[in-house]
Amino acid sequence: MAKMKCIGVLTRDCAGINAAIRAVVRSACAHNIEVIGINRGYCGLIEGDVRLLDRRAVSGIISRGGTILKTARARQFRNRPAQLKAVRTIKANNIDGLIVIGGNGSLTAAHILAHHHKIPVIGVPATIDNDVNGVGMSIGADTAVNVALDALDKIRDTATSLERIFVVEVMGRDCGYIALRVALAGGCEEVLLPEKSFDIKRICQEITQGHEKGKISWIIAVAEGKAKAADIAKKIAKMTKLETREVVLGHVQRGGSPTAFDRILAARYANYAVECLRKGRSDECVTLKNDKLASIALTKAIKSKDIEVKDYYRLIKLLT
Ligand code: F6P
Secondary structure (H helix, E strand, O other), rough: OOOOOOEEEEOOOOHHHHHHHHHHHHHHHHOOOOOEEEHEEEEEEEOOEEEOOOOOHHOOOOOOOOOOOOOOOHHHHHHHHHHHHHHHHHHHHOOOOOEEOOHHHHHHHHHHHHHHOOOEEEEEOOOOOOOOOOOOOOOHHHHHHHHHHHHHHHHHHHHHHHEEEEEEEEEEOOOOHHHHHHHOOOOOOOOEEOOOOHHHHHHHHHHHHHOOOOOOOOOEEEEEEOHHHHHHHHHHHHHHHOOOOEEOOHHHHHHHOHHHHHHHHHHHOOOOOOOOOOOOOOOOOEEEEEOEEEEEEHHHHHOOOOOOOOHHHHHHHHHO
C-alpha cells in the first residue's frame, strides 16, 4: 500500500464542520500528510477550485459555524462528465484520498467517487437532519437542537404572556429528529413528525378541553417534512377560536457556534477518517458504536434511516 501523502477535504455546511476541517488538517499534519481544501463542495471539485490548508489556515476556526471552505449544491455531479472532471481535479492535485464531510447528498456522491471511480474516500457524517443511516449522531445535529430550543424558550415567554398558541416549524428534511428532541427538551404539548400520523381534530379537542380547565398556552413543534406551520396554525385557530401564531425557524438552525458535543464529535470523527485513509480504507463512513469509533459502508449510510419515535413521543405527551 502506497503511503498517503495528500488528503483532500470537501464539506457541506453546519455547525461543527470547521472543527472537523481543523481536526483533519492537524491529524494529517501529525503524519506529514498535506491537506488540500476543496472550495464550494463538489462544485469546486468539478471546477478545480482548491487551496492548500496548513496548520495555520485552520487556526481559530474551532468555534465558528458554517464552513471556511464554502459550499454549494452541485446537481451536475449526477452526470458522468462532471464526475470525470472531479476525478481530474483529484489526480491533477495528487490527492491520494478524500474526506467528505456532509449529509446524505454529499455521502452519496462520495460513494460514487469511491465505487465507480476508485478514489479512496471516507465520509464524515455532518448534517442537522441527523438522518445518516447507521450513525447515531451526525456533526451539527446537537447544535441545531440547542439553537431551536433557545428560540422555542423565547417563544414560550410570549406564548404564556399573551395566552397564545404557537406552532413552531423546525428543519430536518424528511427526518423528525430535531422536532422530537426540541419538543421533549422544550416541553411542547405536541409534535408533528414525518414518521407519525396525526389527527388535527384530536389535537384541537385537547386544546379546547385544556383551555376550559384554565390552560393558557401551547407550543406545537412541526417538522418541516410533515407540514407547514402556517397551515397547521390556520386550522387550529379556526377549530379552537384561540389566537394562534406560526414561527418558521429556518436556517438559523444550521448556523451558530458548535456545542461542545459537536466539537468533540468533529474532532473524533475527523481524526478517525484520516486514520481510515492511512490504513487504505475507502467507501466507508465513520460512526460511533458504544462510544467507540468505527466505520460502516457508505452504501449503508446513504440508505434511509428510522429514528426512535415511540418512547420520545410517549414522554412528550406524559409530561405536558
Ligand atoms: O439538510 C439540511 C437542511 O438544512 C434541511 O434541514 C433543509 O430541509 C435543507 O437543508 C434546506 O436546504 P437549503 O439550504 O438548500 O434551502
